[in-house]
Amino acid sequence: MTLTEEELIETITRLTSDRLTEYLAAEIVIPEQSDQGVVYHSIDVARLELACELHEQYDMEADALSMMISLIDQMHGLRAELREVLNAVEAQPDPVRQQLIEVIGTARFRRG
Secondary structure, three states, rough: EEEEEHHHHHOOOOOHHHHHHHHHHHHOOOOOOOOOOOEHHHHHHHHHHHHHHHHHOOOHHHHHHHHHHHHHHHHHHHHHHHHHHHHHHOOHHHHHHHHHHHHHHHHHHOOO
């Protein structure tokens, strides 16, 4: 799904043209240049909906929103990587899996 700027603003009711300009300057979203001009994707819609919500609830400026959304992106990335590690551990034979669980558990409590 791709949206033009007009379609984007129609889709996200809290988004105004001025607010979108601020968010673009803060690089909260980076639209794609296509044959039809600048277009936005569903991930951009999600990011902008979150930005609008945070902006309204916490009166956050665009630069702060950019940093917050970047941290959320990093957290999602780490969760995806952790899921891959857990799947790899689960795929191991039982003795290896048990050993990994022990090592991870020991390391976790040692840091605390």
